[in-house]
Amino acid sequence: MSLFPKAGGLRRTIRDTIRVFNRNKTSWAGLVLLLFMVSLAVLAPWISPYDPIDQNILERLSPASAEHLLGTDHFGRDILSRILWGARISLSVGTISVLMGMAVGTVLGILAGYKGKYWDYMIMGVMDVFMAIPTLLMGLMVVAVLGPNLVNLTIAIALTVAPRFARIARAPTISIKNRDFVEAGRAMGFSDLRIMAGHIFPNILGELIVMGSLWIATAVRIEASLSFIGLGVKPPTPTWGGMIREGFQNILSDPWISIYPGIFILITVLAFNMLGDGLRDAIDPKLRNS
Amino acid sequence: MEEKLLVVENLTTSFHLQNGWFSAIEDLSFTLSSNETLALVGESGCGKSVTAYSIMNLLPKPGSRIDRGSVLFHGKDLVGLPEAEMRSLRGSKLAMIFQEPMTSLNPALTVGQQIAEVLYYHNGTSKKEALKGALELLDQVKIPAAATRLNDYPHHLSGGMRQRVMIAMALAGRPEIMLADEPTTALDVTIQAQVLALLDDLKRELKMSMIFITHDMGVVARVADRVAVMYGGYLAEVAPVENLFANPVHPYTEALLKSVPRLDRDINDLNPIPGLVPSIDRMPKGCRFAERCEHKIDVCEQQMPDLTSISDAGNHSVRCWVRGAQATSNGESQA
Known part of the structure; x- marks a missing residue:
């Protein structure tokens, strides 16, 4: 039973989850940070002081000042504005790609676990092949084949995430399918689907x-990495990874161009990880019953 | 003659073990009339549940198969029926309830959702109407405050309540035959009595037939119209319930009845049957009960006797070399 903390039903699980979640201060910090990031992204059009792609050569490479809170890059674009607008891309690519990967992976994992036999061999075999390819390399391959743009980037990340979810879904499915209520469902005439x-x-x-x-935290990181090596979103659209790469040209003289977006990536990844750890504790039945 | 709802003929089901296929039930033939309760009785491992799973076509595959025989439901053979057609019968015309109410309900769904699902799956009603139907069903299985129970999860309910929910789910498709696989074994004795009374009432009210699997002779006496005693995958004796209790013919039936504990006797007077049911890959050649039988003669270990009728009415038959012959020659028929 310990594998299935849901044994109490969804509603109770949610209640218990919140209760244990409350016990853990870090998970709340993660949630607050995350909500802060999301609100920055949502409010970007209203709170960003400048147009993120507006170039101002006269003020290029200026350090932080009252006019440009985080300074400007080598085209004279306001870094704060670019970070705020970039948050929209980074967060949405991260979330959407994981949701896509989760949907595909879960369907395949349940199918493999439930049907067993050659379904299992086929699906998990393919998933293992996908998993054997390093995340970044997989992204590279997909983007190289399909071309670098936002949609392909999302697909690439979804592809690297899906096998992980297939595994997560398959293992409990195998043990749940032997439980009495599945047998009872069959006796009620329910189809496999x-x-x-x-x-x-x-x-x-x-x-x-x-x-x-x-995995959203990882996806944000992958997006940044791919954008960094130039396989992400095309310029001048601001993304965090892309900004770090652009800042590299002047890394010795003006390092803040790369450092500021790096800090935002750091905070976002940290927020998702803290939230995830809190959630994991919250649904762990051993912790929940204590 | 009344119409037979279910006719099982020469049903043989085998399971695959390491060293080949072995039959778990063999040459099983019985009938079930409308509104009748047939009890399948026997100790663990004698093939009662396999019989139910064979009828429902729910045997685990691969690893088991129906070798021979037919299961005629309204004259239509269920053996070899396409899965889709079988599925539309399961849960509607043929319903089954299980031994373990604690684990037979989905822990992640509410009671109402689970009953409603059967309703809209088989009857095509809207989800809203299905929930209303679920409420009526909960009332029908006499769950108190049914409206509030609808939103409960299974873990909120006691074992007896969960078994009532299982029964409500089984009733949702308006079954003609209810297969009950030891439905009261996992329950307290007091709850057992309530659930048995409920099943009995429902059977009468809804004009269902029931196949009731149990090893408890007390339960048999309470619910059954007819009893089929199974041993080692074979039918040992089939008789109306009064005949069986008044005049058990097969030595195994006799031993079963003797082994029922009774309040008015000392615990040391319990009469267990020595030995165990042989496992399906080690079945003896002759009568399968021979090695545990007090009355065996030479022929018992050589050849399996046939199921022979021993009453004038033709409703009491037994599979025994010794007792079958005696009963027939004495003209002993109490039916």
Whole structure:
């Protein structure tokens, strides 16, 4: 049973989750930081002091000042504005790619676990191949084949995330499918599809959500890495990774161009990780019952 | 003659073990009429549950198969019926309830959702109507304050309540036959009595037939119209319930009845049957009960006797070399 903290039903699980979540100060800090980041991204059009792609050669490479709180880059663009607008790309690419990967991976994982036999061999074999490829290399390959843009970047990250979710979904499915209520469902005449979607999925949703929050942090990082090596979003659209790369040209004389977006990446990844750790503790039945 | 709802003929089901296929039930034939409760009785490992799973076509695959025989439901053979067609019968015309109410409900869904699901899956009603139907069903299985229970999760309910919910789910498709696989074994004795009374009431009210699997002779006496005693995958004796209790013919039936504990006797007077049911890959050649039987003669270990009718009414049959012959020659028929 210990594998399935959902044994108490969804509503109770949510209640208990919140209770344990409350015990952990770090997870609250993560949530607050995250909400702060999200609100920055959402409010970017209103709170950013300048247009993020507006070039002002006269003020290029100026350090932090009253006019430009975080300074300007080598085109004279306001770094704070670019970071705020870049947050929209980084957060949405991170979230959407993980949701996509989660959807695909979960479906495949439940299918492999439930059907077993050659379904399992085929699906998990392919997933293992995908997992054997390092995350960044996978992103590189996809973007190299499809071309560097926002959609392809998202797809690339989703592809690296999906096998992880397939594994997370498969293992509990294998043990849940042998439980009495699945047998009872079959005796009620339910189809395999209904048993998988309606009866097994709700029992593993909690674990998936936790993994999701941890993987969004990784996805934000991957997006930054791919943008950094020039395979992300095309300039002049601001992204955090792209900004670090652009700052590299003047890294010795004006390091802040790269450092500020780096700090934002750091905070976001940290926030997601703290939140994920808190959620993981919260759905761990051993901790929850203590 | 009344119409037979279910006719099982020569049903043989095998399981795959390391060293080949072995039959768990063999040459099983019985019938079930409308509104009748047939009890399948026997100790663990004698093939009761396999019989139910064979009828429902729910045997674990691969690893088991139906070798021979037919299961005629309204004259239509369920053996080899396409899965899609079988699925539309399961949960609607044929319902099954299980031994373990604690684990037979999905822990992540509310009671209402689970009952409603059966309703809209089989009857195509809207989800809203299905929830209303679920409420009626909870009332029907006599769950107090049904409206508030609808939103409860299974862990909020006691074992007896959960079994009532299982029964409500089984009733949702308006079944003609309810297969109950030891539905009261996991419950307290007092709750057992309530659930049995409920099943009995519902059966009458909804005009269902029931196949009731149990090893408890007390339960048999309470619910059954007819009893089929199984041993080692074979039917040992089939008789109306009064006949069986008044005049048990097969030595195994007799031993079963003797082994029922009774309040008015000392615990030391318990009469267990020595030995165990042989496992399906080590079945003896002759009568499968022979090695535990007090009355065995030479032929018992050589050849399996046939199931022979021993009453004039033709409703009491037994599979025994010694007792079957005696009963017939004495003209002993109490039916």
